[in-house]
Amino acid sequence: MSLSRVGVYVCHCGTNIAANVDVARLAEFARSLPGAVLARDYPYMCSDRGQALIREDVSEQALDRVVVAACSPRMHEPTFRDAVRQAGLNPYMVEMANIREQCAWVHDDRARATEKATRLVASAVARAVLLEPLEERQVDVEPGVVVIGGGIAGLAATLTVAEAGYSAYLVERSGSLGGRVRELDRTYPTLDKVQVVLRELVSRVAAHPNVTILLRSSVTSVDGCVGDFTVEVKTRGANLGEGVDASRDSQTLVVGSVIVATGFDPFDPRRKPELGYGQYPSVITTLELEQRLAAGDLGDNGAAPRRVAFLQCVGSRDVQVGNPYCSRVCCMVVAKQARQLRGLMPDAEITVYYSDVRTFGKGAEEFYDETRAQGVLYRRASVSEIVRSQNRVRLVGEDTLLSRAIGVEVDLVVLATGMEAGADSASLSAMLRLQRSPDGFFLEAHPKLRPVDTATAGVYLAGCCQGPKGIADTIAHAKAAASSALIPLLRGSVQADAATAIVNPALCANCGLCVEECPYGAPALDPFRGVATVNALLCQGCGACAVVCPAKAISLQHATACQVLAQVDALMA
Amino acid sequence: MRTQPLVEQMELMGCIQCGRCTGGCPLARKTALNIRSLIYDMLVAPEMDVHAHQELWDCTCCFTCVERCPKDVRPAELIIALRGEMVESGRIPETVGAALMGVFRQGNPSGIAREDRSAWVGDGPQPKAAQEGCELLYFVGCSPSYDPRLQTVPRTLARVFSQAGTDFGTLGTEENCCGSEVQRMGEAGLFEMLVEENGELIRRTGASRLVTTSPHCYTALKNEYALGKVEVLHYTQLLADLLAHGQLAFDREVPRIVTYHDPCFLGKHNQIYEEPRAVLNAIPGLQLVEMDRNRERSLCCEGGGGRMWAEGTNPEERLSAQRVEEAAATGADVLAVACPFCLLTLEDAVKVAGLEDQLRVMDVAELVADALDLPVTNQIGAPLARSTGPEREC
Amino acid sequence: MSECQFDPTIIAFLCNWCTYTGADLAGTSRIQYPPNVRIIRLMCSGSVDPTYVLKALLDGADGVLIGGCHPGDCHYESGNYKARRRIIALKEILQAAGYDEDRIWVRWISASEGQRFADTVTQMTQAMRDKGPNPLRREWEV
Numbered sequence A: 001m002s003l004s005r006v007g008v009y010v011c012h013c014g015t016n017i018a019a020n021v022d023v024a025r026l027a028e029f030a031r032s033l034p035g036a037v038l039a040r041d042y043p044y045m046c047s048d049r050g051q052a053l054i055r056e057d058v059s060e061q062a063l064d065r066v067v068v069a070a071c072s073p074r075m076h077e078p079t080f081r082d083a084v085r086q087a088g089l090n091p092y093m094v095e096m097a098n099i100r101e102q103c104a105w106v107h108d109d110r111a112r113a114t115e116k117a118t119r120l121v122a123s124a125v126a127r128a129v130l131l132e133p134l135e136e137r138q139v140d141v142e143p144g145v146v147v148i149g150g151g152i153a154g155l156a157a158t159l160t161v162a163e164a165g166y167s168a169y170l171v172e173r174s175g176s177l178g179g180r181v182r183e184l185d186r187t188y189p190t191l192d193k194v195q196v197v198l199r200e201l202v203s204r205v206a207a208h209p210n211v212t213i214l215l216r217s218s219v220t221s222v223d224g225c226v227g228d229f230t231v232e233v234k235t236r237g238a239n240l241g242e243g244v245d246a247s248r249d250s251q252t253l254v255v256g257s258v259i260v261a262t263g264f265d266p267f268d269p270r271r272k273p274e275l276g277y278g279q280y281p282s283v284i285t286t287l288e289l290e291q292r293l294a295a296g297d298l299g300d301n302g303a304a305p306r307r308v309a310f311l312q313c314v315g316s317r318d319v320q321v322g323n324p325y326c327s328r329v330c331c332m333v334v335a336k337q338a339r340q341l342r343g344l345m346p347d348a349e350i351t352v353y354y355s356d357v358r359t360f361g362k363g364a365e366e367f368y369d370e371t372r373a374q375g376v377l378y379r380r381a382s383v384s385e386i387v388r389s390q391n392r393v394r395l396v397g398e399d400t401l402l403s404r405a406i407g408v409e410v411d412l413v414v415l416a417t418g419m420e421a422g423a424d425s426a427s428l429s430a431m432l433r434l435q436r437s438p439d440g441f442f443l444e445a446h447p448k449l450r451p452v453d454t455a456t457a458g459v460y461l462a463g464c465c466q467g468p469k470g471i472a473d474t475i476a477h478a479k480a481a482a483s484s485a486l487i488p489l490l491r492g493s494v495q496a497d498a499a500t501a502i503v504n505p506a507l508c509a510n511c512g513l514c515v516e517e518c519p520y521g522a523p524a525l526d527p528f529r530g531v532a533t534v535n536a537l538l539c540q541g542c543g544a545c546a547v548v549c550p551a552k553a554i555s556l557q558h559a560t561a562c563q564v565l566a567q568v569d570a571l572m573a
Numbered sequence B: 001m002r003t004q005p006l007v008e009q010m011e012l013m014g015c016i017q018c019g020r021c022t023g024g025c026p027l028a029r030k031t032a033l034n035i036r037s038l039i040y041d042m043l044v045a046p047e048m049d050v051h052a053h054q055e056l057w058d059c060t061c062c063f064t065c066v067e068r069c070p071k072d073v074r075p076a077e078l079i080i081a082l083r084g085e086m087v088e089s090g091r092i093p094e095t096v097g098a099a100l101m102g103v104f105r106q107g108n109p110s111g112i113a114r115e116d117r118s119a120w121v122g123d124g125p126q127p128k129a130a131q132e133g134c135e136l137l138y139f140v141g142c143s144p145s146y147d148p149r150l151q152t153v154p155r156t157l158a159r160v161f162s163q164a165g166t167d168f169g170t171l172g173t174e175e176n177c178c179g180s181e182v183q184r185m186g187e188a189g190l191f192e193m194l195v196e197e198n199g200e201l202i203r204r205t206g207a208s209r210l211v212t213t214s215p216h217c218y219t220a221l222k223n224e225y226a227l228g229k230v231e232v233l234h235y236t237q238l239l240a241d242l243l244a245h246g247q248l249a250f251d252r253e254v255p256r257i258v259t260y261h262d263p264c265f266l267g268k269h270n271q272i273y274e275e276p277r278a279v280l281n282a283i284p285g286l287q288l289v290e291m292d293r294n295r296e297r298s299l300c301c302e303g304g305g306g307r308m309w310a311e312g313t314n315p316e317e318r319l320s321a322q323r324v325e326e327a328a329a330t331g332a333d334v335l336a337v338a339c340p341f342c343l344l345t346l347e348d349a350v351k352v353a354g355l356e357d358q359l360r361v362m363d364v365a366e367l368v369a370d371a372l373d374l375p376v377t378n379q380i381g382a383p384l385a386r387s388t389g390p391e392r393e394c
Numbered sequence C: 001m002s003e004c005q006f007d008p009t010i011i012a013f014l015c016n017w018c019t020y021t022g023a024d025l026a027g028t029s030r031i032q033y034p035p036n037v038r039i040i041r042l043m044c045s046g047s048v049d050p051t052y053v054l055k056a057l058l059d060g061a062d063g064v065l066i067g068g069c070h071p072g073d074c075h076y077e078s079g080n081y082k083a084r085r086r087i088i089a090l091k092e093i094l095q096a097a098g099y100d101e102d103r104i105w106v107r108w109i110s111a112s113e114g115q116r117f118a119d120t121v122t123q124m125t126q127a128m129r130d131k132g133p134n135p136l137r138r139e140w141e142v
């Protein structure tokens, strides 16, 4: 081990790290660590030049291990593994010290941040010395994609995959495609008839030879990993009567990637009882108005309302109902619907009650301007309650610009209800190992750099299941998800993680504790040899087995007890 | 007064100035009280003259604003804190000062002699002294103890509790004001003292459950006392529970059309909406009709937040009057309440409106007494003539 | 920070999928917290061997933090439950041996809870500061 030759690279990350950590001192310190033969600091280690530096040193200085003290390994570990691979080293001979997220960005005391960074680098070098090369496995990628959810996001993603020449399986829970968009009339900011656009998209998807559409279907389990997912789909029979076994139609799809496009649920305004929804027929939601507009029947029995009120932010930006976020579309939906009603009822008084108006996006502010110009009044008053007033209802609130309590009698109230995560998000997240952000929507791998990826390699997010979006953003997101999902398919094979459990047969007592502990059935007792063996294809690398093994025969490669304990020692030295 | 400390303590920076607090505030419709704009004032100005805002005494602590705020700002608690500033400076309405002094000296805001606290028992059976140990502690409360109109309620409840076979006791003349209104009038120091003294007294009884007459006592004891394992109940909850477990059953028909007014301190403060209705619905022959504004939208009767002792800046227009009109519009002949303050304010309003022949205000407990044919209805202690001013004895 | 004040060292074993990522988020959000914590990244809290924790304490760490995904969210289904079980057992043993088991904290912090991570470190640093140095450290030093 004393023979190991570690090269340490301290990254400035421009000034991101250098401003708060003394990188030169850190490199100097690293040179003194046992096993280290050189240490350098460099402005951007992830740049081509930075990576070339590593490659040159590996060949010229005969390095056999590399430590990069830089950003989070969750960001650039793959980059540096590639770099050493190109230099002829085993990619598992790299260790990173996270001195950006864990030092420079969170401790403004430069001396203490630097001191902590030295410990993290010492820990990384101590571990690097003990690293062992692992044999990389290539897994062939199944050339298909399962798309869960057939709304506008699922449709766009499916079409993109199909047009790239791969099989796409579109699994939709309901009996038809299009999701919420099926219920809409016209879209902002162009006031196009949405159904025309949707019909065209649906027919292109349906007609594509690479597409299989599974209606009335849901995914019941997902196994495997990127490149090789096994997806069970259950389909309810088309015309099953009561009492018929609904589970009989199930099938197994084997694909390389999965795209989740399960959309949103509209907020149920009954959870704001002060608004009287469900109690007064004249209080409806934007979705209901949308359906009425599409049907060409306002449901007013011909008695045109004289006064119409739109209430914004119902169930959004509201911690009382657990939805702290802005639903992003309702301001524009209201502007659109108010404009449509303006056209249909030139004599009515149409007022939008708001507390903030958020009309971002191309053409949106201009649309809002035009809506006001056409005589829709915006009043800064967030309505606090709705009560009955003979055969009308009265809005009760405060006009915050006048600082005056108001009570306004109206004939029709439209609640701009927001979006919520789908009701079955919890079960989907368990099935696909997806994380959810505090708002309940699925969490992307990185808020800026990886907006469609998830923590599970090979699973991508499209549309409103990741957070509220309008149609344009949904389609952009879906196409991005499809492109990312195509990457492994286009490559044809993916690197399977080699950091699996391994058994030292000389120590194994054949007790079977690891077999019990493993959630994936990877270890098994070999009846002939009397020892446990691990099926590397099944092992996911969680490391639970190693903890329970009384003989310490089974260990998780790349996270062995020796390696971890060496890190502890180095951190506490 | 510097605004910064309260801005931080009450997390006012969370306010988005939407106005749903003031919009929902029943007082904002009749007085200068505007908590939203007050918050804004405090956010933008480093100094504030709290005494220039006498309308702060208008707030009934109905908690509509708290219930409506989408950002969890808790505006009513800011009002209480601002009242605290005034209490600290000593410049407060005389009637408020007198009520606080009454609590300090005699353990009740009316300042009536402590020795008379058991007067409500009247000629009924003397309840057991909780100090000797009991399972259920009945906390009677100040107004029901002393006010002749309200005394029917504890008298009824005491009989119901024994009829249902509970092991209950009261603290007798040792019972003290719970401090609910004291806290809301901004006297945090006195409230803390009461919490300590009463808490000790209550724990020493060893009771596992505590039941209150008043939603105000309930709110304080349940949410602001740390009574540990003692389960705190409002009497409507206890009755609903006794009914559900068959320990109580009504046999006498009460053929009345009843509408129920949700007290703020039971509803908006504690989300107790269904139990009182369950009790009413269990009474044979009784028909329950709802007002348009019910549950979360119930209109405040203007009895809370110390308002029994502070008449506010607009005593002419009364919310109770509006409420009584709403009740009458349902066609009900009884307006049922479950709070002593509501009983007083709404009964007054019925008289002022001249609706006595049409609408009677009754406590749920009084209807229960009717349904059980108990001899403790309004006949005993016929309502006394009372003034409506702040010096009212209760 | 005044020099006379005791400055604890905390070793944190964090699962890659949740708490480690949460710590990264604290970083990208520039949420400041005390530099007393030193992190070791593991794939899952279920792979934290109690001997790692003991070793850290014997080496003189004043506190050990084990961070994993919220119940039900473990990337490997149940690693966090396994961790909880193991650490509870370890704490019971330590407690029986008269050792202050409150130097070991297990916390579920998700990838989106950067603030919660920072708060946890802040609280734990203060709690360990209040406790004073790990007695095992002194024994080792003599």
Ligand SMILES: Cc1cc2nc3c(=O)[nH]c(=O)nc-3n(C[C@H](O)[C@H](O)[C@H](O)COP(=O)(O)OP(=O)(O)OC[C@H]3O[C@@H](n4cnc5c(N)ncnc54)[C@H](O)[C@@H]3O)c2cc1C
Residues within 6 Å of the ligand: A148, A149, A150, A151, A152, A153, A154, A171, A172, A173, A174, A176, A177, A178, A179, A180, A181, A184, A186, A187, A188, A217, A218, A219, A261, A262, A263, A264, A265, A266, A286, A287, A288, A290, A329, A333, A336, A422, A424, A428, A462, A463, A464, A465, A469, A470, A471, A472, A474
């Ligand atoms: C009232 C209203 C008006 C709007 N107007 C406009 C507008 O004018 N312009 C605009 O740009 N945007 C508008 N929007 C927004 C638009 O509706 C969304 O952008 C769009 O619906 C998002 O599409 P999606 O595919 O992500 O989700 P969804 O439309 O919700 O589709 C999700 C699909 O997935 C299916 N699904 C869910 N769970 C599962 C599961 N477990 N298994 C299988 N299938 C599943 C659902 O059945 C559904 O078909 C409006 C929204 C509302 C509420």
Ligand code: SF4
Residues within 6 Å of the ligand: A312, A313, A314, A316, A317, A325, A326, A327, A328, A329, A330, A331, A332, A356, A357, A358, A416, A418
């Ligand atoms: S988009 Fe507009 S209406 Fe919808 S939540 Fe956001 S601010 Fe409120």
Ligand code: SF4
Residues within 6 Å of the ligand: A500, A501, A517, A518, A519, A520, A521, A522, A523, A534, A538, A539, A540, A541, A542, A543, A544, A545, A546, A556
């Ligand atoms: S590391 Fe985890 S998945 Fe692999 S064999 Fe061990 S317990 Fe099973």
Ligand code: SF4
Residues within 6 Å of the ligand: B021, B024, B025, B026, B027, B028, B035, B058, B059, B060, B061, B062, B063, B064, B065, B066, B075, B076, B079
């Ligand atoms: S508690 Fe009631 S009266 Fe007081 S400010 Fe809030 S809404 Fe108004």
Ligand code: SF4
Residues within 6 Å of the ligand: B014, B015, B016, B017, B018, B019, B020, B021, B022, B036, B039, B065, B068, B069, B070, B071, B072, B073, B074, B075
């Ligand atoms: S309701 Fe809440 S957020 Fe809105 S103005 Fe009032 S205090 Fe501010």
Ligand code: FES
Residues within 6 Å of the ligand: C015, C016, C017, C018, C019, C043, C044, C045, C046, C067, C068, C069, C073, C074, C075, C076, C078, C079, C080
């Ligand atoms: S992966 Fe986070 S606890 Fe298991």
